[in-house]
Amino acid sequence: MTVSRRDFIKHCAAAAAVTSLPLGLSRSTEAANAAPLTATALDASLEWGKAPCRFCGTGCGVMVGVKDGKVVSVAGDELNPVNKGLLCIKGYSLPGILYGEDRLTTPQIRNNGKLKDATWDEALDLVANKFKESVDQHGPKSVAMYGSGQWTITDGYAALKWFKGGIGSNNVEANARLCMASAVTGFITTFGADEPMGCYDDFEKADAFVLWGNNMAEMHPVLFSRLLERRRKASWVKIHDMATRRTPTTEWADVHYSMEPQSDLAIANAIARIIINTGRYDKKFINEHTVFKSGKENIGYGLEDNFNFKDAPKAMTFAEYSKYVQKYTPAHVEEISGIPAAKIKQLAEVYADKFTKVVSLWCMGMNQHNRGTWINNLVYNLHLLTGKICAPGNNPLSLTGQPSACGTVREVGTLAHRLPSDMVVMKPRHREIAANIWGVPISNINPKPGYNTVEMFRAFDRGDIKVMWTQTTNPMVSMPNLIRYREGAQKDGRFLVVSEIYPTPTTEVADVVLPAAMWVEREGMFGNTERRTQQWNKLVDPPGEAKSDAWQTIEVAKRMGYADLFKYGEQTYERELFEEYRQFTLGTGHDLGTYDQYIAARGLRWPVVDGKETPWRYTSKYDPYVTKGKKIEFYSNKKTGGKAVVWARPYEPAPEVPDNEFPFWLCTGRVLEHWHTGSMTRRVPHLHRAVPEAYVEMNAKDAADNGIQDGEKVRVKSRRGELELKVVLNGKGKPRRGSVFVPFFDEGKLINEVTLDSYCPISKEPDYKKCAVKIEKLKAI
Amino acid sequence: MQADPPRLESVKQNIEQQIGAEIAEVVENFLVVVLETDDDRQMKERFDAIVNLPGVISANLAYYNTEDLAKNS
Numbered sequence: 001m002t003v004s005r006r007d008f009i010k011h012c013a014a015a016a017a018v019t020s021l022p023l024g025l026s027r028s029t030e031a032a033n034a035a036p037l038t039a040t041a042l043d044a045s046l047e048w049g050k051a052p053c054r055f056c057g058t059g060c061g062v063m064v065g066v067k068d069g070k071v072v073s074v075a076g077d078e079l080n081p082v083n084k085g086l087l088c089i090k091g092y093s094l095p096g097i098l099y100g101e102d103r104l105t106t107p108q109i110r111n112n113g114k115l116k117d118a119t120w121d122e123a124l125d126l127v128a129n130k131f132k133e134s135v136d137q138h139g140p141k142s143v144a145m146y147g148s149g150q151w152t153i154t155d156g157y158a159a160l161k162w163f164k165g166g167i168g169s170n171n172v173e174a175n176a177r178l179c180m181a182s183a184v185t186g187f188i189t190t191f192g193a194d195e196p197m198g199c200y201d202d203f204e205k206a207d208a209f210v211l212w213g214n215n216m217a218e219m220h221p222v223l224f225s226r227l228l229e230r231r232r233k234a235s236w237v238k239i240h241d242m243a244t245r246r247t248p249t250t251e252w253a254d255v256h257y258s259m260e261p262q263s264d265l266a267i268a269n270a271i272a273r274i275i276i277n278t279g280r281y282d283k284k285f286i287n288e289h290t291v292f293k294s295g296k297e298n299i300g301y302g303l304e305d306n307f308n309f310k311d312a313p314k315a316m317t318f319a320e321y322s323k324y325v326q327k328y329t330p331a332h333v334e335e336i337s338g339i340p341a342a343k344i345k346q347l348a349e350v351y352a353d354k355f356t357k358v359v360s361l362w363c364m365g366m367n368q369h370n371r372g373t374w375i376n377n378l379v380y381n382l383h384l385l386t387g388k389i390c391a392p393g394n395n396p397l398s399l400t401g402q403p404s405a406c407g408t409v410r411e412v413g414t415l416a417h418r419l420p421s422d423m424v425v426m427k428p429r430h431r432e433i434a435a436n437i438w439g440v441p442i443s444n445i446n447p448k449p450g451y452n453t454v455e456m457f458r459a460f461d462r463g464d465i466k467v468m469w470t471q472t473t474n475p476m477v478s479m480p481n482l483i484r485y486r487e488g489a490q491k492d493g494r495f496l497v498v499s500e501i502y503p504t505p506t507t508e509v510a511d512v513v514l515p516a517a518m519w520v521e522r523e524g525m526f527g528n529t530e531r532r533t534q535q536w537n538k539l540v541d542p543p544g545e546a547k548s549d550a551w552q553t554i555e556v557a558k559r560m561g562y563a564d565l566f567k568y569g570e571q572t573y574e575r576e577l578f579e580e581y582r583q584f585t586l587g588t589g590h591d592l593g594t595y596d597q598y599i600a601a602r603g604l605r606w607p608v609v610d611g612k613e614t615p616w617r618y619t620s621k622y623d624p625y626v627t628k629g630k631k632i633e634f635y636s637n638k639k640t641g642g643k644a645v646v647w648a649r650p651y652e653p654a655p656e657v658p659d660n661e662f663p664f665w666l667c668t669g670r671v672l673e674h675w676h677t678g679s680m681t682r683r684v685p686h687l688h689r690a691v692p693e694a695y696v697e698m699n700a701k702d703a704a705d706n707g708i709q710d711g712e713k714v715r716v717k718s719r720r721g722e723l724e725l726k727v728v729l730n731g732k733g734k735p736r737r738g739s740v741f742v743p744f745f746d747e748g749k750l751i752n753e754v755t756l757d758s759y760c761p762i763s764k765e766p767d768y769k770k771c772a773v774k775i776e777k778l779k780a781i
Numbered sequence: 782m783q784a785d786p787p788r789l790e791s792v793k794q795n796i797e798q799q800i801g802a803e804i805a806e807v808v809e810n811f812l813v814v815v816l817e818t819d820d821d822r823q824m825k826e827r828f829d830a831i832v833n834l835p836g837v838i839s840a841n842l843a844y845y846n847t848e849d850l851a852k853n854s
């Protein structure tokens with residue numbers, strides 16, 4: 001029995017792998033012939049269901065195998081066009097993250113400094129009372145909800161509706177503010193609407209890929225294999241890797257550009273200058289589809305409390321814009337960036353050459369940037385000047401880190417100024433639409449935006465916010481300048497509610513902890529990078545008394561007297577919430593399909609019109625929203641008559657740059673093995689063992705100059721905090737001289753006590769990639 | 782997984798001899814490798830060993846199963 005079962009499983013595994021080989025390759029073996037096209041039939045003794053992966057924004061399709069009420073198997077879903085049957089190494093941790101030994105299973109209330117088990121009724125009543133008391137005594141601005149790009153679509157929608165339609169507070173934010181806000185403001189200022197025009201299908205059509213500070217091989221491995229596969233089939237295809245350190249991506253790139261932090265602003269302008277000065281801009285496209293604008297400059301860094309900024313766009317002509325970029329000569333930009341002028345010209349060719357189809361890709365390198373909105377604008381400029389946009393294989397594509405940063409935070413609009421479907425609280429018409437769908441008076445919706453994330457935690461520290469609820473996120477690891485915010489959360493008169501699946505540094509400072517059901521323990525939906533919305537069904541029971549975030553929010557809202565807003569069935573609330581939310585999207589260009597359509601499909605890319613998805617937007621060939629007779633139209637940009645904006649944005653230095661006292665740049669980021677703050681992946685023993693703790697990557701020459709050896713412990717110190725870490729000189733990443741890299745997943749070594757809480761004044765997204773530190777050798781004991 | 786075509790033969794040899802894994806299929810420069818281990822720790826170690834072999838471009842996962850076979854027998 002054992003032997004045959006073992007062989008059978010091996011056969012299934014091999015067959016699944018063979019069916020996931022790139023299409024077009026011959027599948028010769030018996031295994032392949034015997035393999036059915038759906039993984040569901042691979043092992044009939046298990047029950048199978050489809051779901052998007054719980055981890056990153058790629059949105060790979062997973063077939064989940066259940067035995068005796070437990071998830072025991074995962075297979076890449078070959079019917080899902082995102083990953084065509086493949087998963088990355090994180091994918092195989094999916095069963096593991098559900099079954100960590102210390103899963104939270106009961107509500108807990110802090111009593112005399114200790115968290116003690118409580119019933120759901122006790123916990124929910126307490127939370128509802130605290131919210132009510134605070135709103136009654138200090139007004140709606142004194143409460144806040146801080147959610148996540150890992151929230152399902154309905155989790156986010158329930159929270160938004162309760163806060164904005166019920167309480168009348170706009171203090172709803174999500175951790176996507178820390179990763180995607182600059183992408184959003186970049187899209188909105190350039191195109192008038194959020195999210196990309198292109199999709200992953202661009203990868204199989206492009207001639208060149210330019211990675212702007214993006215370690216795709218580790219952070220988006222499944223997509224990176226699609227790039228490599230494209231290059232294998234088309235030998236002329238080149239991958240350009242621009243970054244502040246060498247990474248596994250560099251190993252497989254054709255050209256590496258080692259750049260100084262912050263210099264991407266200058267590099268993009270230099271490329272624009274070359275395109276213009278060599279006459280290789282697309283005059284017709286520019287005339288028909290673009291306008292030129294400039295905005296305020298020297299805009300600050302958001303370092304002071306209650307920082308405020310409003311841009312003042314001014315129209316400019318193409319001639320004025322051309323003049324504006326003239327100062328970015330390759331020689332001048334070589335000085336700023338450290339990239340030789342000849343190489344800058346080489347990179348410019350990729351964009352300037354009429355026959356090269358180019359896809360630009362980026363993620364946190366450009367978004368977690370004190371000028372995040374600007375650098376997004378500047379990369380769009382390159383595609384707009386050359387007309388290389390809205391065509392298969394020719395597009396900018398902003399990648400996302402979290403599984404539903406797009407679907408939940410950006411589309412539902414769980415941000416301080418937003419309403420669903422790209423609407424904002426500031427506009428009376430938008431408030432009216434929302435109020436009608438919610439059946440509440442328009443006066444319920446506050447026209448003034450709430451606090452953005454950093455300001456929200458500052459307000460919690462000051463006491464302007466008194467009660468805060470966090471769901472599916474771990475701010476006491478992920479906030480920059482962390483010491484201030486952790487101390488703030490523990491001050492007298494603050495009340496923190498945390499919905500979580502495992503104990504974290506955030507639950508440690510919580511007054512109430514609510515156990516959450518996750519991923520296939522409940523029904524849900526995520527929306528990925530390429531506008532693809534995916535649905536899954538509940539496949540196993542959650543442990544103990546854990547419940548979904550949406551359920552928890554609705555129960556508290558009801559106890560506060562907002563039952564009318566949530567008249568849904570106990571079994572059907574997921575579907576009902578979604579169908580209601582969908583009303584916001586119809587006729588807007590963000591149209592979503594029906595719940596049943598998502599049950600049937602392996603995801604659909606919006607706008608979904610008449611049941612049909614839209615792979616490429618703004619082009620008449622694919623997008624039904626383009627006005628008849630037009631080929632391309634940026635129809636969401638009403639202000640400009642359907643045109644995109646080419647922005648004149650300068651290079652400005654970072655707020656804190658290395659000096660004699662703090663001579664190194666510090667950049668933070670993720671590692672392949674861990675998901676974000678590690679609260680899930682550190683519970684998976686093999687992942688924890690593989691990368692048990694944070695470390696600091698240094699350039700070998702810098703280490704030698706400072707007499708530092710590989711493996712030695714050093715102190716990484718900034719003006720705000722310090723941390724002892726082991727030095728890694730020959731790891732996967734090798735920073736350029738003058739900079740160091742530290743991953744942020746380790747709650748035992750909190751690098752965010754060292755980072756700076758500066759942010760992009762337009763997007764309010766913090767810059768986790770740049771501050772100044774010194775590296776001190778520890779004295780031998 | 783995907784191997785650098787000129788180094789395919791050495792990748793195959795290394796996988797079988799050094800890592801002791803079973804190659805179920807080779808199509809062009811793509812290999813289907815089956816790993817069976819007693820626990821996840823070994824799985825991760827062997828997966829990493831494959832990723833780190835010279836000439837390996839990428840390794841992805843297509844199917845993962847965890848079962849206590851002794852219990853089932």
Ligand code: SF4
Binds near residue numbers: 056086091220
């Ligand atoms: S690439 Fe992202 S979505 Fe795909 S399996 Fe890996 S973590 Fe999951």
